[in-house]
Amino acid sequence: MILPVELKKAYRLLNHGPVVLVSSAHGPARNVMAAAWSMPLDFDPPKISVVIDKNTYTRELIDASGEFVLNIPCRRLAQATLQVGSSSGRDTDKFAHYGLEALPAEIVKAPRIGGCAGWLECRVIPNPDIAAQHDLFLAEVVAAAADSRAFADGHWNFSSEEWHTLHYVAGGNFFVTGETLEVSA
Numbered sequence: 001m002i003l004p005v006e007l008k009k010a011y012r013l014l015n016h017g018p019v020v021l022v023s024s025a026h027g028p029a030r031n032v033m034a035a036a037w038s039m040p041l042d043f044d045p046p047k048i049s050v051v052i053d054k055n056t057y058t059r060e061l062i063d064a065s066g067e068f069v070l071n072i073p074c075r076r077l078a079q080a081t082l083q084v085g086s087s088s089g090r091d092t093d094k095f096a097h098y099g100l101e102a103l104p105a106e107i108v109k110a111p112r113i114g115g116c117a118g119w120l121e122c123r124v125i126p127n128p129d130i131a132a133q134h135d136l137f138l139a140e141v142v143a144a145a146a147d148s149r150a151f152a153d154g155h156w157n158f159s160s161e162e163w164h165t166l167h168y169v170a171g172g173n174f175f176v177t178g179e180t181l182e183v184s185a
């Protein structure tokens with residue numbers, strides 16, 4: 001079941017550093033790319049940062065709409081993650097081409113991608129200098145949700161391998177989330 005995630009706990013979806021799929025839309029155009037370089041930036045209101053290269057079609061759609069979704073894929077979407085990160089939506093509708101499901105988001109126009117473990121709907125905090133110099137985008141998370149089989153009550157549940165998230169190395173190599181280690185301070 002897909003359940004909303006309390007906004008002040010939304011950072012937990014990204015805290016362990018998963019690769020994300022960045023979905024975007026403007027008018028009838030929509031797109032999706034992979035991003036390894038994203039991270040939480042603030043708790044409440046929740047903010048994130050993500051690097052979006054200036055040569056990507058995603059960048060064009062985000063510049064035009066000011067919105068995007070960070071989708072958190074798991075194991076079964078590893079190949080699609082590599083594929084959407086190795087091709088441009090300027091040439092192909094990557095959703096149709098790679099069999100990705102576009103679901104309506106709650107607040108933003110960019111779609112959520114079906115089969116992901118979690119979703120962070122984001123609105124860009126305009127900062128043209130850092131975008132121009134570093135391809136870095138800061139954004140406020142305006143809605144968040146997760147599949148309750150993977151994340152519920154503010155906590156990940158990685159007991160099932162199916163829901164392990166992906167961590168990108170390079171050259172088509174990923175780690176998946178592994179052993180949990182709990183310590184006390």
Ligand SMILES: Cc1cc2nc3c(=O)[nH]c(=O)nc-3n(C[C@H](O)[C@H](O)[C@H](O)COP(=O)(O)O)c2cc1C
Pocket residue numbers: 019031032033034035036037038051052053055056057058059081082083084085086087088089090168
């Ligand atoms: C696993 C993976 C992670 C990536 N991480 C990033 C990233 O953090 N930032 C970025 O700008 N591009 C990243 N890329 C490259 C983009 O996904 C790639 O340029 C994509 O083709 C852009 O698609 P678009 O032109 O349809 O927007 C990554 C690619 C892969 C495969």
